Amino acid sequence: MPEDHLLKGLRRFKEEYFPRYEEEYRKLVDDGQHPNTLFIGCSDSRILPNLLTGAAPGELFIVRNVGNIVPPFAPALGYHGTCAAIEFAVLNLQVKDIVVCGHSHCGAIRALYSPPLPGSTHLAKWLELAQEATLPVTLSEEALRRTEQRSIIVQLERLMSYPMVRERVEKGELFLHGWHYTIEEGEVSILDVHSGRFVSSSIPGVSS
Numbered sequence: 056m057p058e059d060h061l062l063k064g065l066r067r068f069k070e071e072y073f074p075r076y077e078e079e080y081r082k083l084v085d086d087g088q089h090p091n092t093l094f095i096g097c098s099d100s101r102i103l104p105n106l107l108t109g110a111a112p113g114e115l116f117i118v119r120n121v122g123n124i125v126p127p128f129a130p131a132l133g134y135h136g137t138c139a140a141i142e143f144a145v146l147n148l149q150v151k152d153i154v155v156c157g158h159s160h161c162g163a164i165r166a167l168y169s170p171p172l173p174g175s176t177h178l179a180k181w182l183e184l185a186q187e188a189t190l191p192v193t194l195s196e197e198a199l200r201r202t203e204q205r206s207i208i209v210q211l212e213r214l215m216s217y218p219m220v221r222e223r224v225e226k227g228e229l230f231l232h233g234w235h236y237t238i239e240e241g242e243v244s245i246l247d248v249h250s251g252r253f254v255s256s257s258i259p260g261v262s263s
């Protein structure tokens with residue numbers, strides 16, 4: 056049974072929050088969902104995509120996994136929840152934007168520099184998909200932040216291996232974005248594709 060305060064939260068949602076937005080929810084059921092953005096984020100419990108962006112129900116199609124990783128487009132390899140979500144968002148929902156959002160103090164990124172946990176076969180294999188972001192340096196908080204950001208770029212590049220993504224990006228119908236969220240500062244930095252650097256989103260005029 057989940058913790059008591061979670062169950063209380065369910066009741067509060069039904070009794071206090073839902074009545075205020077009932078009409079919007081009904082509309083989202085009658086008309087279906089039409090989110091413009093696919094948000095690929097980490098499973099980390101400190102990441103709250105809707106709180107971070109202020110997105111209302113129906114605005115973000117979200118897929119989360121350990122390390123906000125994009126697996127390669129490789130249909131023959133097996134069961135892929137993240138790949139399925141990407142395909143659905145692009146082909147069916149026709150999203151206009153895809154955000155890959157990494158974050159500070161990401162356990163998945165730190166794990167790239169440590170031996171795998173005993174028994175974590177799936178995790179060890181999964182993290183191979185971020186390995187190329189690691190740096191040949193002594194481990195430091197600064198190196199970890201840089202690795203988190205480098206991994207975001209790796210994942211964005213891998214998104215382009217999806218034929219439906221590449222096609223729509225090349226037509227100018229779909230835009231890819233890299234975000235890095237610094238938990239302790241409440242700040243999201245956005246990848247500037249021209250400089251390859253992450254730039255504070257609180258600077259006026261940053262909109263990519």
Ligand SMILES: [Zn+2]
Pocket residue numbers: 097098099121122123158160161162163164
């Ligand atoms: Zn993480």
